[in-house]
Amino acid sequence: MGFWDSIKSAALKAKCTVGIHGGNYKLIEGETCKYSKICPDCHETIKTEKHQLGKAEYKFDYKCLTVKKCIKCGQEHEGEKHEEYENVDVDDFCNVMQRCRSERIHGKEHSWTSDGSTDTHHLFRCMKCGAKSEEKKVNFKSR
Structure with a gap:
């Protein structure tokens, strides 16, 4: 066996070791959706199922x-x-409940009110859950 043959042999062995086998699947006799093949490189029998799925229904x-x-x-x-999805309700922590065919918690919906300001920021507080937020003041003079 020459150098290139040994390289090819090693590559085929590595391919099969990681689960990449050659060959073509054929329906197993007496079965409906079960197939098998024999890898021509490592001679392992590989089995699988292949289903023909219809349309998804609830x-x-x-x-x-x-x-x-x-x-x-x-x-x-x-x-x-x-x-x-449609919004159903908002709880005391501003979590939004949405309904599709079932329900899920999805995001927050705060009711912000002013909570004062500093020299650089406007402060806000959620009237419902107490969460806080701040927004930097815009100063056109500093441009």
């Missing part, structure tokens, strides 16, 4: 859980799909 009313069914074997694959 599994329950008022929940964002979806299900896709394989059109061949009926196996279900669950997922999540959110649509058209």
